[in-house]
Amino acid sequence: MNIVPFATEPVAIESNPVLNISIFLAFVAVTLFIVIRASRNNKTAADYYAAGRSFTGPQNGFAIAGDYLSAASFLGICGAIAINGYDGFLYSIGFLVAWLVALLLVAEMMRNTGKFTMADVLSFRLKQRPIRMAAAITTLAVCFFYLLAQMAGAGGLVSLLLGIDGRLGQSVVIAVVGVLMIVYVLIGGMKGTTWVQIVKAFLLIGGALAMTIWVLAINGFNLNTLLEAAVANSDKGDAILAPGLQYGANPWDFLSLGMALVLGTAGLPHVLMRFYTVPTAKEARRSVVWAIWLIGGFYLLTLVLGYGAGALVGADVIAAAPGGVNSAAPLLALQLGGPVLLGFISAVAFATILAVVAGLTITAAASFAHDIYANVIQKGKRDAAGEPVEADPDAEVRVARRTVIVIGILAIIGGIGAQGQNIAFLVALAFAVAASANLPTILYSLFWRRFSTRGAVWSMYGGLGSAILLIVLSPVFSGTPTSMIPGIDIAVWPLNNPGIVSIPLGFLLGWLGTITSSRKESPDLAAEMEVRSLTGFGAEKATEH
Secondary structure: OOOOOOOOOOOOOOOOHHHHHHHHHHHHHHHHHHHHHHHHHOOOHHHHHHHHHOOOHHHHHHHHHHHHOOHHHHHHHHHHHHHHOHHHHHHHHHHHHHHHHHHHHHHHHHHHHOOOOHHHHHOOOOOHHHHHHHHHHHHHHHHHHHHHHHHHHHHHHHHHHHOOOOHHHHHHHHHHHHHHHHHHHHHHHHHHHHHHHHHHHHHHHHHHHHHHHHHHHHOOOOHHHHHHHHHHOOOOHHHHHOOOOOOOOOHHHHHHHHHHHHHHHHHOHHHHHHHHHOOOHHHHHHHHHHHHHHHHHHHHHHHHHHHHHHHHOOHHHHHHOOOHHHHHHHHHHHHHHHHHHHHHHHHHHHHHHHHHHHHHHHHHHHHHHHHHHHHHHOOOOEOOOOOEOOOOHHHHHHHHHHHHHHHHHHHHHHHHHOOOOOHHHHHHHHHHHHHHHOHHHHHHHHHOOOOOHHHHHHHHHHHHHHHHHHHHOOOOOEOOOOOOEOOOOOOOOOOOOOHHHHHHHHHHHHHHHHHOOOOOOOHHHHHHHHHHHHHOOOOOOOOOO
16 A cells, blocks of 8 residues: 655644653653662762673663664764665664674673773773873763764754754753753763663664654555655655765765774774673673664664655755754654654653763763873872872762863863754764774774884874864865854865774874884783683773783
8 A cells, every 4th residue: 555644845843842841851850860869879989980880781781772872873864864865874884883893893802801991901001101191082082072963963952842943042952951961970970871871772762663663654564655755755856765865976985984983883982881880791792782682773763764754754844944954853753743742752862862971971081080080190199108199089080070060061062063063974073083093002902912002102192183183174174054163164175074094094003103112012911911801800800000
């Protein structure tokens, strides 16, 4: 049965701000209650950073899905598919394949070797101070780029909920979201953040599944009928079903994007940090199995939701709505179930943003407090008797809490500057920085015994610096109406994503720094790291050398 389920006329955007605010406040109240309950047991640094390693495999699997399925996965990809069809779905493919790379190469080995942060692994057999400083800086950079995407998505989403269209109003919304994020992380730590992520994963996957079934039911559960409807309601016609609509003009841009998406996840600190919240390697493996089914299933749903938004709402309406391309999923909910479903789906999307920004913020704060404060600033200090002074864990947590406030303020400022950008695209930039600055050093540390401190430092700083430089010199930053700073034009690099240059450069610098280094690293520590990474023996203990 062929049913044409859409109107060719633009769909009027009618929402109920009072209902939306009520649903929004109800969600905030529930999640704040969860965070406050979870915070009761935050007594040690392990409780604050790693939730006391108290979560089971299935619980952590849902939390990983909650962390990984960001606003880019829901709002950005749905909008990209609705506008650009096939090329938009490539984001889903890239994010999913990236997760497989992360699992096969680094996830369990990182968990077995580290304690709280990525730098614990990278500094295991290398010089502590330069490695921890470099790893903390790259972690903060990746988290900042990722936070830009989430905050920009929050501004567009809540603006759509409340009918706010002006830039000033959206900026106020972003500031409110930032303050909420700071409160959540200050109170709940990793345990509170994890429970918010678990609740969010249930809501997001459940809401997306319900909308997918609804869209398919309208189309007689015939995917071909849905695609025909999307084509008929698009001014681009059959082009939305074929590759090349978005990236056809410059295949090198697509190759660069693909490299960033596929290799970036394995270098994302906030995803890797999730493996420190389970007590054993066995539970880490169980969480992996749960996460990959949840994530893989969700990305299949985005195909139906994206084309469903194109068919039922229309690309023109989506582009003109507050939040632009990121409003596709909420507008589809409005078309399907009216203001009630719009309010629910928007609350779920807001939960998505809140959970991810909380995870990013605590990761960045832990990296600064644990790596820079405890192991660089405090390391080497001695008392009056000349004995080394260990960093006070309570002081470390206090530093982490102060860092949360600073990061929150920077995220608000950056999010205001990134308004109007496609958040799936902004996340791709974060992936490029992660793949360039972190992944080469992670892989070399785990699999190359000869790898040296110089190689690690060159790789991290070189990969990070080249990625940021190419972003600043690209059309993303300036030179076009959709650039972050449209008023200037310093774009001399033609590609939107730096991955095609910065990722190979990170690997090359790691190799070059190692072969030119005269300092030989400890073979005993290299052997110990290999045993620990493969077996998990001693993983629960501190990693100090």
